[in-house]
Amino acid sequence: MFAQIDQEQNRISFDYTNITKQSVQKDYDFHRVFGPTINNQALYDDTFRNTVARALEGFNVCIFGYGQTGAGKTHTMAGDAKEPGIVRLAVGQIFDHIRSNPQRMFNIKFSCMEIYDEKIYDLLHERNPVILMSDPKKKKLAFKGLEEHQVSSESEMMEQVAKGMQGKTMTKNYKHDHSSRSHTVIRIGLEMRDTRAGLDRVMVASLMMVDLAGSEAAHKNESTKGKAEGISINKSLLFLKQCIHDLASQKKDKSFRNSTLTRLLEPSLSGGAAVAVICNMTPVAGDFKVAVDTLDFGSSASKIDLGLLKQNVAGDNTEFHKLQELMQAHC
Numbered sequence: 066m067f068a069q070i071d072q073e074q075n076r077i078s079f080d081y082t083n084i085t086k087q088s089v090q091k092d093y094d095f096h097r098v099f100g101p102t103i104n105n106q107a108l109y110d111d112t113f114r115n116t117v118a119r120a121l122e123g124f125n126v127c128i129f130g131y132g133q134t135g136a137g138k139t140h141t142m143a144g145d146a147k148e149p150g151i152v153r154l155a156v157g158q159i160f161d162h163i164r165s166n167p168q169r170m171f172n173i174k175f176s177c178m179e180i181y182d183e184k185i186y187d188l189l190h191e192r193n194p195v196i197l198m199s200d201p202k203k204k205k206l207a208f209k210g211l212e213e214h215q216v217s218s219e220s221e222m223m224e225q226v227a228k229g230m231q232g233k234t235m236t237k238n239y240k241h242d243h244s245s246r247s248h249t250v251i252r253i254g255l256e257m258r259d260t261r262a263g264l265d266r267v268m269v270a271s272l273m274m275v276d277l278a279g280s281e282a283a284h285k286n287e288s289t290k291g292k293a294e295g296i297s298i299n300k301s302l303l304f305l306k307q308c309i310h311d312l313a314s315q316k317k318d319k320s321f322r323n324s325t326l327t328r329l330l331e332p333s334l335s336g337g338a339a340v341a342v343i344c345n346m347t348p349v350a351g352d353f354k355v356a357v358d359t360l361d362f363g364s365s366a367s368k369i370d371l372g373l374l375k376q377n378v379a380g381d382n383t384e385f386h387k388l389q390e391l392m393q394a395h396c
């Protein structure tokens with residue numbers, strides 16, 4: 066066994082003997098650690114339910130999954146009909162909240178993109194190209210060319226999630242048959258109005274969920290295209306890793322401008338959002354170095370201090386749809 070999991074201490078002890086040929090053990094600490102038997106629902110209830118609840122309170126939220134190819138990132142983020150992942154469970158939580166809070170009015174927008182070889186495409190609209198415009202000072206992002214869907218029911222949003230997932234670029238690599246060849250980005254925009262007396266205010270929040278492509282040994286891919294994709298994925302993840310290390314060590318000048326992914330994540334990682342990172346590992350022999358990379362990434366990410374988050378209270382001129390009524394109309 067090259068790694069020991071201590072779920073009580075939230076610690077993974079890694080045995081470096083297979084890499085250094087010397088018996089060295091290093092401990093990595095995290096906020097939470099789960100063993101191989103955890104399922105998506107239990108993981109969500111333990112950790113992500115609280116994170117998504119922050120979006121319903123008017124805070125921006127960003128969730129992303131990191132790890133080597135085949136480690137289970139897409140299984141965790143997207144899941145399938147049998148075992149829904151974080152995205153579908155988050156949609157369920159949002160609509161449960163709407164149903165049980167009739168005093169709140171909601172306006173919900175949904176979009177789904179992928180970053181493939183540094184370019185962004187709208188997965189819900191014929192892969193239209195999207196241009197990312199960011200204003201790091203204001204911690205804001207805008208997407209030129211992206212069409213957002215006004216959503217009025219849980220089933221409609223689930224349909225959009227499924228459509229987005231079908232459209233993402235996946236193919237066989239040396240590890241498995243459905244490898245993500247791009248970073249998939251799901252954004253749920255929430256505008257919320259509380260109509261109770263004394264509480265009449267408008268809040269906005271963005272919930273962004275990213276399924277990253279996994280780091281891989283690009284040269285192991287058979288096709289030229291596969292090799293090129295692997296190189297592009299690794300490069301993009303390298304820039305992300307650099308930013309995470311810069312943030313963890315509180316470096317003054319951070320390197321967010323180097324890639325589309327880091328530009329996209331910059332507002333969130335600079336204190337503009339509640340951020341939850343999930344790191345997937347697989348206990349496959351021979352993958353020691355990539356396993357260390359994941360441990361290193363996760364433990365650096367868990368040291369980042371995002372400071373105090375700001376609730377997004379908006380002006381009063383937003384148009385609202387009383388979602389409860391729309392939902393009834395859709396039943």
Ligand SMILES: Nc1ncnc2c1ncn2[C@@H]1O[C@H](COP(=O)(O)OP(=O)(O)OP(=O)(O)O)[C@@H](O)[C@H]1O
Pocket residue numbers: 132133134135136137138139140141238241243244245246277278279280345
């Ligand atoms: N916890 C799990 N339970 C059941 N099956 C799993 C689990 N994790 C992963 N798998 C299966 O392992 C395979 C690889 O998982 P997945 O596609 O999620 O990997 P990935 O990390 O997204 O890889 P890549 O970086 O190449 O996209 C899939 O067939 C998936 O269904």
Ligand SMILES: [Mg+2]
Pocket residue numbers: 138139140243244245276277278279
């Ligand atoms: Mg994947």
